[in-house]
Amino acid sequence: MKTRAALAAFGVGFGLWGVWLMLQSLQPAQLIRLPLWLGGVVIADDFILVPTTVAVGWLVTRWSIGPDRHRTVGAVRTTLLYVGITTLIAIPLLLRQGKGANPTVLPRDYLRDWLLLEATIILAGLAVFLIQRSRITQRS
Amino acid sequence: MKLPAPPTEKSFPSPLHHPRVATVIGRWLAVAVLVCFLTGLFSHFQQHTPAWLHIPSRPASLYRVTQGLHVFSGTIAVPLLLAKLWTVYPKLFAKPELKGLLEKASILVLVSAMALELFIGYLNTLQWYPWPFPFKETHYALAWIIIGALLVHIAVKLPLIRTHWRRTAEVVAESLPPAITGMTRRGLFRTVAGAASLVGISTIGQSVPAFGPIAVLAPRKPNVGPQGLPVNRTAEAAGVPGIPADWRFTISGPQQLSYTIDQLRALPQSRSDLPIACVEGWSQGARWEGIRIRDLLHLCGAPASSRVRVVSMEKGGFYATTELPPEFAADPLTLLALRLNGGELALDHGFPARIIAPNRPGVLQTKWVHRLEVIS
Numbered sequence: 001m002k003t004r005a006a007l008a009a010f011g012v013g014f015g016l017w018g019v020w021l022m023l024q025s026l027q028p029a030q031l032i033r034l035p036l037w038l039g040g041v042v043i044a045d046d047f048i049l050v051p052t053t054v055a056v057g058w059l060v061t062r063w064s065i066g067p068d069r070h071r072t073v074g075a076v077r078t079t080l081l082y083v084g085i086t087t088l089i090a091i092p093l094l095l096r097q098g099k100g101a102n103p104t105v106l107p108r109d110y111l112r113d114w115l116l117l118e119a120t121i122i123l124a125g126l127a128v129f130l131i132q133r134s135r136i137t138q139r140s
Numbered sequence: 141m142k143l144p145a146p147p148t149e150k151s152f153p154s155p156l157h158h159p160r161v162a163t164v165i166g167r168w169l170a171v172a173v174l175v176c177f178l179t180g181l182f183s184h185f186q187q188h189t190p191a192w193l194h195i196p197s198r199p200a201s202l203y204r205v206t207q208g209l210h211v212f213s214g215t216i217a218v219p220l221l222l223a224k225l226w227t228v229y230p231k232l233f234a235k236p237e238l239k240g241l242l243e244k245a246s247i248l249v250l251v252s253a254m255a256l257e258l259f260i261g262y263l264n265t266l267q268w269y270p271w272p273f274p275f276k277e278t279h280y281a282l283a284w285i286i287i288g289a290l291l292v293h294i295a296v297k298l299p300l301i302r303t304h305w306r307r308t309a310e311v312v313a314e315s316l317p318p319a320i321t322g323m324t325r326r327g328l329f330r331t332v333a334g335a336a337s338l339v340g341i342s343t344i345g346q347s348v349p350a351f352g353p354i355a356v357l358a359p360r361k362p363n364v365g366p367q368g369l370p371v372n373r374t375a376e377a378a379g380v381p382g383i384p385a386d387w388r389f390t391i392s393g394p395q396q397l398s399y400t401i402d403q404l405r406a407l408p409q410s411r412s413d414l415p416i417a418c419v420e421g422w423s424q425g426a427r428w429e430g431i432r433i434r435d436l437l438h439l440c441g442a443p444a445s446s447r448v449r450v451v452s453m454e455k456g457g458f459y460a461t462t463e464l465p466p467e468f469a470a471d472p473l474t475l476l477a478l479r480l481n482g483g484e485l486a487l488d489h490g491f492p493a494r495i496i497a498p499n500r501p502g503v504l505q506t507k508w509v510h511r512l513e514v515i516s
Contacts, residue, residue, distance in 0.1 A: 007295035015249070015288025018281045025277035033272045041255035042248070049222060050229050054152070061154075077323065078331050085219045085335045086342065089357050092266055101267045102377070104370035106359050113356035117342065
């Protein structure tokens with residue numbers, strides 16, 4: 001109990017310090033807009049990103065009920081997840097391509113690189129998928 | 141027409157929405173957050189050094205490592221945070237109770253602050269600022285709010301964390317046999333670790349040049365730029381078109397000395413192999429040649445351990461004037477650099493003269509220097 005009380009006390013202290021810093025360094029107009037952004041990111045992850053993941057997961061699980069699919073569902077699910085997370089990270093790069101502050105910011109061809117990365121992930125996933133499926137065929 | 145009932149906690153049948161999973165992924169996320177917070181604090185103190193703190197000038201590559209880790213840990217925290225939020229997602233639909241209201245509020249603070257922190261931190265590495273508040277101050281204040289809310293969260297969940305710290309028996313869903321749901325806890329952990337590694341490998345190349353070629357998701361390539369080095373603020377952006385024919389460099393201390401560019405070149409030159417390590421996480425080693433700051437201090441009659449004000453010709457910006465603390469001025473690696481990688485400094489790298497010091501953030505490696513003032 002003592003540990004929990006100490007953790008909570010330090011937590012509240014650090015949090016209030018952060019709030020004080022925020023009040024010190026931001027203009028009133030900025031302080032009013034900040035909660036909109038804080039709320040916006042919560043909506044983005046709780047009402048867009050996570051529900052999308054849950055929905056795709058549900059579809060994959062439904063698909064996996066078919067004969068022998070339980071052997072390959074892992075490869076499908078992992079591939080989809082990796083494509084999803086790398087694409088999420090790539091979105092700002094793709095949006096800002098060519099708009100860097102100077103030519104050394106965002107110097108790559110991000111569309112080409114992103115396509116290459118996704119192709120690599122999908123090919124690797126496909127290889128695992130085929131290996132896992134061929135194992136079933138051999139056994140039966 | 142009747143609307144479908146909203147989901148409840150029971151609407152999510154996967155056995156992976158389990159406290160054991162939350163504990164394991166929470167642990168990973170906590171490590172990433174802690175590394176990110178401590179390295180961020182170090183970077184903050186580098187730029188706003190309180191009087192009681194003395195930052196050493198060695199190891200020379202310390203800041204390169206800590207800031208690379210800062211951006212790395214923040215980037216891989218994105219998949220970890222998403223996995224954590226997915227695991228506890230059903231809790232969002234639990235019946236609200238008065239008792240748990242305070243806990244819910246602390247979680248709301250934690251999630252919103254952490255998601256916004258990672259978002260603005262990542263966009264900052266692209267030098268993209270679409271929000272209506274200052275980046276640096278907000279990023280710093282949010283960090284304290286996150287650490288605070290995280291400690292409160294751990295305090296609230298401590299009994300649950302303790303129960304599930306070690307492996308517990310896996311609950312199998314009643315509706316589906318495990319062979320069909322496919323994913324075990326171990327499988328999920330492997331997938332999440334794999335996602336974090338994938339994101340890490342495809343971005344770390346901006347800090348570790350060896351991984352540069354495969355850093356397909358990195359906003360920087362460490363060897364792209366004039367003289368093989370990236371640039372944050374160009375001469376054009378800084379309003380420095382070049383130097384006039386009568387340009388002179390001055391140093392004021394006990395004596396005031398003034399040099400033309402040719403006279404500077406005639407002074408004893410030293411060589412330093414030092415990285416440029418930027419707050420945005422990218423870094424690259426380089427070979428610098430110029431005059432040691434301690435030699436310049438000696439020439440004007442000041443002790444080697446002097447605090448030195450560095451004045452740039454750049455217009456506006458937060459870093460037109462910076463201060464070199466005594467430890468850094470005295471370090472033999474610290475130069476007023478005139479040459480980079482075997483050639484004269486490019487204008488974008490600070491021609492005719494710039495500061496290069498060990499263990500310092502890139503923003504403090506002042507470019508286009510025309511004046512040094514000994515403060516103490």
